[in-house]
Amino acid sequence: xxxxxxxxxxxxxxxxxxxxxxxxxxxxxxxxxxxxxxxxxxxxxxxxxxxxxxxxxxxxxxxxxxxxxxxxxxxxxxxxxxxxxxxxxxxxxxxxxxxxxxxxxxxxxxxxxxxxxxxxxxxxxxxxxxxxxxxxxxxxxxxxxxxxxxxxxxxxxxxxxxxxxxxxxxxxxxxxxxxxxxxxxxxxxxxxxxxxxxxxxxxxxxxxxxxxxxxxxxxxxxxxxxxxxxxxxxxxxxxxxxxxxxxxxxxxxxxxxxxxxxxxxxxxxxxxxxxxxxxxxxxxxxxxxxxxxxxxxxxxxxxxxxxxxxxxxxxxxxxxxxxxxxxxxxxxxxx
Numbered sequence: 001x002x003x004x005x006x007x008x009x010x011x012x013x014x015x016x017x018x019x020x021x022x023x024x025x026x027x028x029x030x031x032x033x034x035x036x037x038x039x040x041x042x043x044x045x046x047x048x049x050x051x052x053x054x055x056x057x058x059x060x061x062x063x064x065x066x067x068x069x070x071x072x073x074x075x076x077x078x079x080x081x082x083x084x085x086x087x088x089x090x091x092x093x094x095x096x097x098x099x100x101x102x103x104x105x106x107x108x109x110x111x112x113x114x115x116x117x118x119x120x121x122x123x124x125x126x127x128x129x130x131x132x133x134x135x136x137x138x139x140x141x142x143x144x145x146x147x148x149x150x151x152x153x154x155x156x157x158x159x160x161x162x163x164x165x166x167x168x169x170x171x172x173x174x175x176x177x178x179x180x181x182x183x184x185x186x187x188x189x190x191x192x193x194x195x196x197x198x199x200x201x202x203x204x205x206x207x208x209x210x211x212x213x214x215x216x217x218x219x220x221x222x223x224x225x226x227x228x229x230x231x232x233x234x235x236x237x238x239x240x241x242x243x244x245x246x247x248x249x250x251x252x253x254x255x256x257x258x259x260x261x262x263x264x265x266x267x268x269x270x271x272x273x274x275x276x277x278x279x280x281x282x283x284x285x286x287x288x289x290x291x292x293x294x295x296x297x298x299x300x301x302x303x304x305x306x307x308x309x310x311x312x313x314x315x316x317x318x319x320x321x322x323x324x325x326x327x328x329x330x331x332x333x334x335x
Contacts, residue, residue: 029163029183042109052110075135076270086125088118093251100290102243123150225250254279
């Protein structure tokens with residue numbers, strides 16, 4: 001386990017450039033599904049989004065720092081956990097929220113807001129919480145992390161493609177509709193290809209060390225899901241909204257995390273392993289939680305007991321985001 005701090009995963013410069021381009025490509029595709037109406041919808045009923053962003057960018061980084069101080073882990077693994085906690089939500093959270101019968105419109109709004117907010121909050125949280133842990137602070141000093149350079153990098157990867165994609169969707173909606181699905185497919189194919197290349201180049205190291213981070217990532221992800229749900233319920237949001245917040249906080253943009261790790265931390269082993277395994281685990285955990293909620297809903301319906309929250313439009317708590325007729329905007333169109 002001691003060697004993981006000295007491990008640097010091999011990642012060719014050309015592959016890193018390709019990863020940056022693909023991530024920008026992915027964000028452009030995500031932005032094609034966004035519009036100013038998504039932000040207006042949140043502005044009209046902001047409570048759920050505010051709780052979600054607070055859990056995402058305040059509670060989760062703070063709880064992650066606490067885990068790194070309480071548990072026995074190597075500094076590179078601790079810094080990897082802090083960096084992942086600083087990333088915005090991943091767009092797959094919208095799909096998982098839909099499967100979990102959560103408020104999909106709220107999930108879409110939070111994803112959009114967290115992506116914009118991450119331009120500032122991701123660099124801030126990495127440097128702030130990283131410096132509060134003496135072990136990770138030493139790593140930050142070793143790499144001479146420049147917060148301004150990190151901010152510019154995040155803006156380039158997230159901000160520019162987001163603005164460009166929303167502009168295309170607003171000005172050329174027909175063109176956006178034609179390229180939306182191919183963009184999603186190509187994004188997945190390209191990103192998967194880069195991950196496969198990276199794994200092939202580091203397969204032996206991955207097999208040797210992944211066991212070190214598996215339990216920590218599972219615990220970290222469970223904390224994220226629990227924080228999101230608990231924070232939402234604590235302020236009186238409905239079950240639908242709480243599910244959306246929980247999944248949004250539990251699904252992180254690990255692709256952004258990997259890009260930052262290879263750009264600023266030279267592929268530091270523990271950090272890269274955390275981000276790589278998180279990218280697999282959070283999807284499995286999210287689908288598992290969605291399936292569990294579906295089973296519980298089925299049992300509730302079968303027993304004839306409505307419970308505290310009937311999953312219908314009439315039970316939305318304050319801060320819910322709803323479209324016409326009480327249905328969450330966007331839910332009727334989801335596959």
